[in-house]
Amino acid sequence: MQIPVVLLFLGLLTVPGRSQNAATEQNSATDGANAGEVEEEDPFYKSPVNKLAAAVSNFGYDLYRQQSSRTATANVLLSPFSLATALSGLSLGAGERTEDVISRALFYDLLNKAEVHNTYKDLLTSVTGPEKSMKSASRIILEKRLRVKPGFHSQLEKSYKMRLRALSGNTQLDLQEINNWVRQQTKGRIMRFMKDMPTDVSILLAGAAYFKGTWKTKFDTKKTALQDFHLDEDRTVKVSMMSDPKAILRYGFDSELNCKIAQLPLTEGISAMFFLPTKVTQNMTLIEESLTSEFVHDVDKELKTVHAVLSLPKLKLNYEEALDSTIKETRLQSLFTSPDFTKISAKPIKLSHVQHKAILELSEDGERSTPNPGVNAARLTFPIEYHVDRPFLLVLRDDTTGTLLFIGKILDPRSV
Structure with missing residues (x-):
């Protein structure tokens, strides 16, 4: 399996390589082993x-x-x-x-x-x-x-x-x-x-x-308000947007996929990973084609905990x-x-x-009002802003086993 090489540069995660297909990866690993190249198995697996x-x-x-x-x-x-x-x-x-x-x-x-x-x-x-x-x-x-x-x-x-x-x-x-x-x-x-x-x-x-x-850290319902969500370059709709100006999340930027990745923890050992293209006009096919268990696991290992200004739509x-x-x-x-x-x-x-x-359903509900004091977030010289105000991909995953629980392409959060 090809492990992405990840560098943290000015708070941005750069992923130059990725897993495209699980079966292809395994076959490649086998071919490599036959050629005398032994790849160590990830302890998680x-x-x-x-x-x-x-x-x-x-x-x-x-x-x-x-x-x-x-x-x-x-x-x-x-x-x-x-x-x-x-x-x-x-x-x-x-x-x-x-x-x-x-x-x-x-x-x-x-x-x-x-x-x-x-x-x-x-x-x-x-x-x-x-x-x-x-x-x-x-x-x-x-x-x-x-x-x-x-x-x-x-x-x-x-x-x-x-x-x-x-x-x-x-x-x-x-x-x-x-x-x-x-x-x-x-x-x-x-x-x-x-x-x-x-x-x-x-x-x-x-x-x-x-x-x-249920989020690990709840959103303040008083900060939830109708905000713009860009369906495309020309069309904008109002959606109920949750906000946290002092959020702590795990973050990275994938330069090949040209998307910002954020992960937020939920209770019961579940996490929500958002793949947000940098442009509203961007085709999400390349992101979709990159998604495998191995790729998502590798991204999960490499995301960095940061402070961020966060907004994302309530989802039902x-x-x-x-x-x-x-x-x-x-x-x-x-x-x-x-x-x-x-x-x-x-x-x-x-x-x-x-x-x-x-x-x-993802609303403001959370376990606690403030982040766990034991979480150490990188303090950057500039704020990370993560606004889910355009079409995005969402992956809900069980952290203990890596099981994919839900996956969604959300072009319009008002309804599915």
Whole structure:
């Protein structure tokens, strides 16, 4: 893996090199080792849980890129972990050929496959335990009255605590049951998962997630005011903008991506990383293409804690989307045509639908009124100003495992 060389110059982080693709990096590392160049593994990835988190998160970055390219002029918000969990569970019912397809999409081909499902149980506990504010729901829904092999039932529940749902054939009752289940799993935060029940379901993967973040340091509600947000060079809208003239954050500037990066801590070991292009007209594709678990981890290690004048919009984002068309354009395309799921049922079945809903709220709420006195921030000769007043990318990440929890392209923060 290519580690960025990072220099702090006048408070600006310069990153001359970056990871473009996790699989490419691993292959390059292998080639280097074969040539006599031994690259030391980052201690962070020596943990099986963290290594698995990096793999499923890279699936998430890939899925996000695909969805963003399909909706170039619209906001995108995904919580890929919920879909990765459903997909990983589905692999338990796949024959060797189809299991290999899913493994490559989830980057399991770089892991010890024999331990993946047991390790996933530990990852779920770490990221979405009962005490966590992050509420995630994943489910595999099968065509009506399908006879399922008992071995698949037991394996799925053991590793993923996931119960299968076979449709009854009554559209209204099936829709009600699925929505009630998501409401229960998210503690009432997602009241309606789907508007309508899709037709001709063979296998439907369902993934939902809700998170209302609590900052480590709260924003003063008295400083929140309507301010300009630049949609582009010509259009400006008023949004509710939170402000902190004496913020402490982790900051850097990427000269290749031409963007300012800021990271703010939330409670429960979660952080929010903002990628802000320097110009409102800047295409964000280059930033999107750079996002991998390894790149974000490297950036996280190199950002510098500084004092800053900060403003960012309050966010209450609700994104509901059928993603089957998006996933058909990925390396999982064969799951929709002629997969082997004979470990699930003797009857031929295939992936037909992928439904996703993500809700994210970030307001002024915080744990304390002032920053932790133990935080040492660099005092620069000039103030860092970080104003999220134009389109930006947002990555929410679990710091302990590196799991990608949410990723969004926010072109207009008023709605998603």
